[in-house]
Amino acid sequence: MDDQRSFSYEDLEGLLDLKPNTEASLMESFSFHFDEEDAVLYKSSSKNNSKDLSNREIIKERAKKREMNSLQEIWNAVTMLVAPTICLYFIFSGAWYRYAGFPEEELDWSVNDLDEDCIDFPKMHVMTPDTTKMIAIGYLMHSPVSILYHLLCAFKLPFGAKRLDHWSRRLDQTMIHVMSAFICYGTSGSMRYFILAMVFAIDSGYRLFQPLYRPTGCLVRMTICFLLPILPAFAFGYYGEAMKCLIVYGFTGWIFTNYPFGGYSHGIFHLVAALSTPIQLHLSTKTVVGKIAIATTAKCSLMSHH
Numbered sequence: 001m002d003d004q005r006s007f008s009y010e011d012l013e014g015l016l017d018l019k020p021n022t023e024a025s026l027m028e029s030f031s032f033h034f035d036e037e038d039a040v041l042y043k044s045s046s047k048n049n050s051k052d053l054s055n056r057e058i059i060k061e062r063a064k065k066r067e068m069n070s071l072q073e074i075w076n077a078v079t080m081l082v083a084p085t086i087c088l089y090f091i092f093s094g095a096w097y098r099y100a101g102f103p104e105e106e107l108d109w110s111v112n113d114l115d116e117d118c119i120d121f122p123k124m125h126v127m128t129p130d131t132t133k134m135i136a137i138g139y140l141m142h143s144p145v146s147i148l149y150h151l152l153c154a155f156k157l158p159f160g161a162k163r164l165d166h167w168s169r170r171l172d173q174t175m176i177h178v179m180s181a182f183i184c185y186g187t188s189g190s191m192r193y194f195i196l197a198m199v200f201a202i203d204s205g206y207r208l209f210q211p212l213y214r215p216t217g218c219l220v221r222m223t224i225c226f227l228l229p230i231l232p233a234f235a236f237g238y239y240g241e242a243m244k245c246l247i248v249y250g251f252t253g254w255i256f257t258n259y260p261f262g263g264y265s266h267g268i269f270h271l272v273a274a275l276s277t278p279i280q281l282h283l284s285t286k287t288v289v290g291k292i293a294i295a296t297t298a299k300c301s302l303m304s305h306h
Contacts (some may be wrong), residue, residue: 037120066164072106072263073154079270084143089090089135091128096285096294129293131284133187134194138182142175170208173218176203180225183280188232189287196227223253233283238272241279 068076090096149168157163181201185194206222207214226249233242252273259265284290 004011023279066259066266067159068153068263068266070154072267072292073150074266075267077150077154079267079274080150081270082144083274083277084136084139086274087139087281090278090281091132095126096132096281096290127293129290130283130285131189131287131289134182135186135284136278137254138179138186140156141182143171145175146172148172167209173206173222174205176200176222177204177225180228183229184232186284187229187280187287188235188291189284190232193232197225200228201225229280236286238283238286243285244279245276247281248251248272 014294025288094241145168149166149172150166152166157166163169166210178198178201181197183195188194188262192247204225207221208218230242230245233239233245252269253263255265261268285294
């Protein structure tokens, strides 16, 4: 016969007494953890909201200081044509070769198939160096986007923070980073440096389109993107060109911060910044890629006159 054991109420009484206490203990523990986590989330949310409000106050303050009418915004758009125009003139006028110069006695005539590299184009005997073309491409990519933003400000976007927080301005700033990467290749001739700068540009663009806009962080990254193309000049020993760029950027930074010319300050900021363009183009001819192209051009030029 199986040993069957029956439990009386007295046997279960102890367990039943424990149940309410256990439930209370569990609820108390759960309540403690819930309250603790909720407090952390609330604190984090409050902190983020506080930062968001602070950033938006900065945007409103900047927008108020930078209010421009339609005519001034059109002026801003027009001044964005200056840098690309300098690039196109530098390329198609042959200035990239004339300004660099190359002594005939230093030419190496051992290069084979020279005729394949020569072209018959007014004031151009060979294609422009890739470094120079990359700088031009960078400016030509950014200019239309910036013009679009300023024309939207002139004819569509209302005054105030909306202009500084609009997608077209975020795109404008993103393309400044992309342009910087192209200029980095132009002043260095290094594909690795170009890739490094482009990764930074993509990351900066991603951050620019995040809902929580951080003006201070954007300003720091923008400063870095202006400095990146200058670093190769220091590395290669072209200190004069590097210092000229720093002076130009220092002056443009002062104009951008203080707006000393009222509503026309932003357009003047564009014009002063464009002073760095010929310096960058000249640096592009001093890279290894640029020097090879100049030497080839010199030989093609001599051949065309014989």
